[in-house]
Amino acid sequence: MKYSNKILNLAESATIAISTLAQNLKAQGKDILSFSTGEPDFDTPEKIKQAAIKALGEGFTKYTAVAGILDLRRTIVEKLFKENSLKYDPSEILVSNGAKQSLFNIFQALINEGDEVIIPAPYWVTYPELVTYSGGKNIFINTDETTQFKITPQMLKNALSAKTKILVLTTPSNPTGMVYNKEEIKALYEVIKDTNIWVVSDEMYEKLVFDEEFCSVASINEDMLQRTITVNGLSKSVAMTGWRIGYLASKNKELVKLMNNLQSQCTSNINSITQKASIMALNGSVDDEIEKMRLAFKERRDLACNLIDSIPSLSVMKPQGAFYLFINLKSLEVYRNNSMAFAKDLLEDQGVAIVPGIAFGMEGYVRLSFACSVEQIEKGIERIKNFIAKIK
Numbered sequence: 001m002k003y004s005n006k007i008l009n010l011a012e013s014a015t016i017a018i019s020t021l022a023q024n025l026k027a028q029g030k031d032i033l034s035f036s037t038g039e040p041d042f043d044t045p046e047k048i049k050q051a052a053i054k055a056l057g058e059g060f061t062k063y064t065a066v067a068g069i070l071d072l073r074r075t076i077v078e079k080l081f082k083e084n085s086l087k088y089d090p091s092e093i094l095v096s097n098g099a100k101q102s103l104f105n106i107f108q109a110l111i112n113e114g115d116e117v118i119i120p121a122p123y124w125v126t127y128p129e130l131v132t133y134s135g136g137k138n139i140f141i142n143t144d145e146t147t148q149f150k151i152t153p154q155m156l157k158n159a160l161s162a163k164t165k166i167l168v169l170t171t172p173s174n175p176t177g178m179v180y181n182k183e184e185i186k187a188l189y190e191v192i193k194d195t196n197i198w199v200v201s202d203e204m205y206e207k208l209v210f211d212e213e214f215c216s217v218a219s220i221n222e223d224m225l226q227r228t229i230t231v232n233g234l235s236k237s238v239a240m241t242g243w244r245i246g247y248l249a250s251k252n253k254e255l256v257k258l259m260n261n262l263q264s265q266c267t268s269n270i271n272s273i274t275q276k277a278s279i280m281a282l283n284g285s286v287d288d289e290i291e292k293m294r295l296a297f298k299e300r301r302d303l304a305c306n307l308i309d310s311i312p313s314l315s316v317m318k319p320q321g322a323f324y325l326f327i328n329l330k331s332l333e334v335y336r337n338n339s340m341a342f343a344k345d346l347l348e349d350q351g352v353a354i355v356p357g358i359a360f361g362m363e364g365y366v367r368l369s370f371a372c373s374v375e376q377i378e379k380g381i382e383r384i385k386n387f388i389a390k391i392k
C-alpha cells in the first residue's frame, strides 16, 4: 500500500516542528522560554467573546452559506472600503478556516502543473508547500538588508518568465516585518502591468504597523485591484488564532465561485459561532483594543531590538510591522550556514526556542517572535546573550 507523492512531498510546518521540540523539553521539566510561535499572547477581546456566547444562546448552530453569512461578508466589504480603500461586493468575498485555507483555495484554483509562482524570500513557510502541493513551481527572489528585505522592480523583472502565474507579496512580512509603501508597490506594478499574472497579497499583519501608514497592494490602481487577490484574517490583528477565520477578496467573481466550489467539497462554511463573533471584531467595536495591542507590540519591538543590538555578533533590522525580529547571525562562523544548529543548541543550552531562518528559506538568520511579555523578552534575550558569550 502506497501513499500519494503529493502528500509525501508535503513538509510539516517548520515553526510547528520547533515548538513541538520545545514542548517536549518543557514536559521533561526544563525551563523553556518560547519565542517560536506566531501568536499574540493577548486574549480575544471580551465583546467578541460575548457575541459568540449570544450566538450560541440563540441557537446559531447550523450550516451557513459556504462563503460565510451575508452579514459577515458585508462587514468585511465595509472594512475593506473604509480602511483599505478597496471596493468589493459581498459576492467577491470568501470566508475560510484561517488565511491558510484562503491561500490553499487560491493556489488550488489558479495553478496548473508547472506554473511558476514568484515568492520573495525569506518567506512565510506555508507558501512554497502549498504551491508545490498544487503542482506549481516556486521561484524565489532572495532579499537581504541591502533592500530592507524587499524585492525591487529589477529583481522582479529578472524572476518573470512566460510561465509566471502568480506573484506573492506579504506586507507586513513574516518573518522580517518589512512593509511595502505605496511608491514601492507602484514601482513593482510597472514591471507586471503588461503581463497577465495574478498578485496574491497577504495582509495578515496589516493592523500591526508601527512607523508608517499601511498601503493595501490592490489599492494603488484599478488594474492592480482586478489582478490582486487580497488575503486577510483576524488571527493576528484581534488575537483570534484559535477561532479560525480568514478571508479573501477578489474582483473576479468566477474565481471566487470556483474556490467556493472547492471549499464546499472540503470544509463548507467556517464555524457558525466564529462568524457572528467576527462581525463584532470587524465592525469597529473593538478598535480601541486593537490599538492597545498594537502599541504594546510596538513597545516590545523597541525593547527587543535594543536588547539584540547590545549583543556583539548579532544584528537586526528594525521591523516596521508584525511581531518578529529576523536576527542576522552571519558573524557567527559556526552557525552562519546552519541556523537549525543554532536554534537547537540555543534550545538545549539555554531553553530558548526560536525558529531557524532556513525554515523561511534563508540561512544566516533566526526568527524571534516578540508576541510575549516584556519580562519574557528581557529574560530570553539575556539567555541569548549568555549563549553567544559561551560560543565566542
Ligand SMILES: Cc1ncc(COP(=O)(O)O)c(C=O)c1O
Pocket: 038, 097, 098, 099, 100, 101, 124, 170, 173, 174, 202, 204, 233, 234, 235, 241, 245, 246
Ligand atoms: C503571513 C501569514 N499569512 C497567513 C497566516 C495564516 O493565519 P491564519 O490561518 O491563522 O489566519 C499566517 C500565520 O502565521 C501568516 O504569518
